[in-house]
Amino acid sequence: MVSGVDPESYKSSLRKFASGITIVTVASNGDVHGMTATSFASVSLDPPLILVSLEKRSHTRNLVLASRSFAVNVLDANQESLARDFAKRGEKIFSGIECRRSASGAPLIAGCLAWLECDITDVVPGGDHDVVIAKVVASETRDGVPLIYYERAYRVLEQSANPQSPAAPPE
Ligand SMILES: Cc1cc2nc3c(=O)[nH]c(=O)nc-3n(C[C@H](O)[C@H](O)[C@H](O)COP(=O)(O)O)c2cc1C
Numbered sequence: 001m002v003s004g005v006d007p008e009s010y011k012s013s014l015r016k017f018a019s020g021i022t023i024v025t026v027a028s029n030g031d032v033h034g035m036t037a038t039s040f041a042s043v044s045l046d047p048p049l050i051l052v053s054l055e056k057r058s059h060t061r062n063l064v065l066a067s068r069s070f071a072v073n074v075l076d077a078n079q080e081s082l083a084r085d086f087a088k089r090g091e092k093i094f095s096g097i098e099c100r101r102s103a104s105g106a107p108l109i110a111g112c113l114a115w116l117e118c119d120i121t122d123v124v125p126g127g128d129h130d131v132v133i134a135k136v137v138a139s140e141t142r143d144g145v146p147l148i149y150y151e152r153a154y155r156v157l158e159q160s161a162n163p164q165s166p167a168a169p170p171e
Contacts, residue, residue: 015150015151015152016151017150018148018149018150018155019038019040019148019149019150020038020040020074020075020146020147020148020149021036021037021038021074021075021083021146021147021148021149021154022036022037022038022040022052022072022073022074022075023035023036023037023072023073023075023082023083023086023109023112024037024040024052024054024060024064024070024071024072024073025070025071025073025106025107025108025109026060026063026064026067026069026070026071026104026106027063027067027101027104027105027106027107028063028064028066028067029066031063032092032094032105032106032107033059033060033063033092034060034073034086034092034107035054035058035059035060035086035087035092036082036083036084036086036087037052037053037054037072038149039051039052039053039054039129040052040072040074043133047135048135048136049121049133049134049135049136050072050116050118050133050134050136051131051132051133051134052070052072052131052132052134053126053129053130053131053132054129054130054132055128055129056128056129056130057128058089059089061130061132064120064132065120065123065130065132067104067106068119068120069102069103069104069106069117069118069119069120070104070106070118070120070132070134071102071104071106071107071108071115071116071117071118072114072115072116072118073107073108073109073112073114073115074112074113074114074115074116074146075112075113075146075147076111076112076113076144076145076146076147077144077145077146077147077156077157078111078144078147079109079111079112079147080147080154082097082109083147083149083154084154094107097109097110098110098111102115102117102138103117103137103138104117104119111144112142113141113142113143113144113146114139114140114141114142115139115140115141116136116138116139117136117137117138117139118134118135118136118137119134119135119137120132120133120134121133121134121135145157
């Protein structure tokens with residue numbers, strides 16, 4: 001139970017969870033924006049639903065709720081500088097970043113490992129964040145090495161001696 005937990009202990013526990021890194025992008029009323037987010041998770045296979053948890057005061061959250069559509073760009077190990085740039089508040093500079101556009105106009109950043117185009121189905125308030133649940137309407141992948149976030153640092157996945165051994169979820 002979180003209630004009553006020591007805030008530092010809570011944050012320390014969260015830092016023990018290694019994750020991939022995404023940039024959530026959106027186009028709304030001619031404005032193109034995005035933010036670095038690690039809160040991306042799968043929700044359902046059928047229908048294909050994912051979630052991202054967006055801070056209520058973030059500009060990305062406001063545009064995502066206005067647009068009802070957004071894209072999730074899963075970052076490659078070569079894209080640490082993008083992760084850093086998109087974690088800053090304020091205007092995000094897309095000029096100089098090679099992008100395609102999703103059907104909704106959200107930037108799909110070149111060189112990512114995966115791109116998911118998403119339409120919102122539900123928004124669930126969660127404290128200082130909104131949990132945005134969305135249907136994946138298109139997705140693509142490419143091969144590469146993922147960028148990882150762990151203990152407040154960007155990292156690269158260490159190659160397993162036997163990469164075939166990890167348990168896989170049922171198809
Ligand atoms: C590694 C990392 C992961 C982050 N994940 C999230 C996240 O899942 N949700 C969120 O709301 N903010 C997250 N942030 C913070 C946002 O990227 C940051 O607040 C950003 O400046 C918001 O930009 P905006 O207000 O222009 O939308 C993360 C930051 C870092 C460095």
